[in-house]
Ligand SMILES: NC(=O)C1=CN([C@@H]2O[C@H](COP(=O)(O)OP(=O)(O)OC[C@H]3O[C@@H](n4cnc5c(N)ncnc54)[C@H](O)[C@@H]3O)[C@@H](O)[C@H]2O)C=CC1
């Protein structure tokens with residue numbers, strides 16, 4: 105897929121992996137709508153991006169992926185401004201084992217909300233342009249992290265939802281590809297102060313620290329490179345790409 109002229113929406117775009125995905129898509133010719141709750145970080149980023157790419161290839165909309173109304177409004181504004189949606193990156197996510205219901209609401213329900221609302225504009229059977237949706241899961245979506253069971257559950261859910269949506273989209277002729285990235289540890293704010301984020305499991309933080317020492321960490325740009333691959337490679341549909349410090353691997357799942 106050539107990205108020039110394509111319209112992308114990235115959630116959690118103000119920082120970390122979402123910021124890197126945004127920059128990668130802009131570098132490759134797309135127009136990007138940034139959705140985030142962190143208006144301060146987003147506005148700082150937008151100043152930089154406008155200088156680099158001009159005012160007409162980026163738009164920031166304050167949007168909480170926990171809100172159906174806010175996502176709906178953001179997608180409507182996107183379509184009104186740029187004419188449609190070709191690419192969606194459901195990337196926003198948190199780590200909070202204390203407020204685990206918020207973690208579920210953002211990490212899993214936010215991906216489902218974003219997908220279903222974007223399909224209203226992307227689904228070819230209802231007048232959409234088709235396109236691709238790439239969801240951000242984690243390696244914790246492929247195997248359990250004992251220190252954060254709810255986070256693990258949300259990421260397993262994102263992997264399963266993405267793979268099921270890929271099959272449904274193909275069977276129903278939506279013209280929308282679905283792929284999921286499963287990164288290992290990435291140097292972002294999400295990893296700061298892990299103790300406070302693990303709640304009742306904070307005694308297990310040393311397990312995480314040992315894993316990070318053993319497995320190493322990625323930078324956000326490395327993850328964004330993999331997102332670009334799954335956006336642009338039109339043979340990729342239903343793909344789960346594990347990214348870790350030593351490389352990357354497409355996951356094959358047991359056939360039922
Ligand atoms: N950092 C890591 O080690 C890994 C992160 N991930 C996933 O990558 C995604 C991005 O995380 P990072 O960039 O690491 O974290 P981050 O904390 O640096 O960035 C997350 C962004 O999402 C935004 N956000 C949070 N809640 C939101 C909401 N309700 N609505 C809209 N935006 C919201 C934040 O304001 C922030 O800009 C998450 O889904 C995370 O689970 C996956 C594997 C590893």
Ligand SMILES: CCCCCC(=O)/C=C/C=C\C=C\C=C\[C@@H](O)[C@@H](O)CCCC(=O)O
Nearest residue numbers: 242243244246247248249250288289311312
């Ligand atoms: C502290 C939570 C990190 C949140 C960011 C994130 O998603 C990072 C994920 C990085 C690596 C995940 C690896 C998962 C491996 C599992 O497959 C399992 O093998 C791990 C076994 C060790 C354990 O349970 O801790």
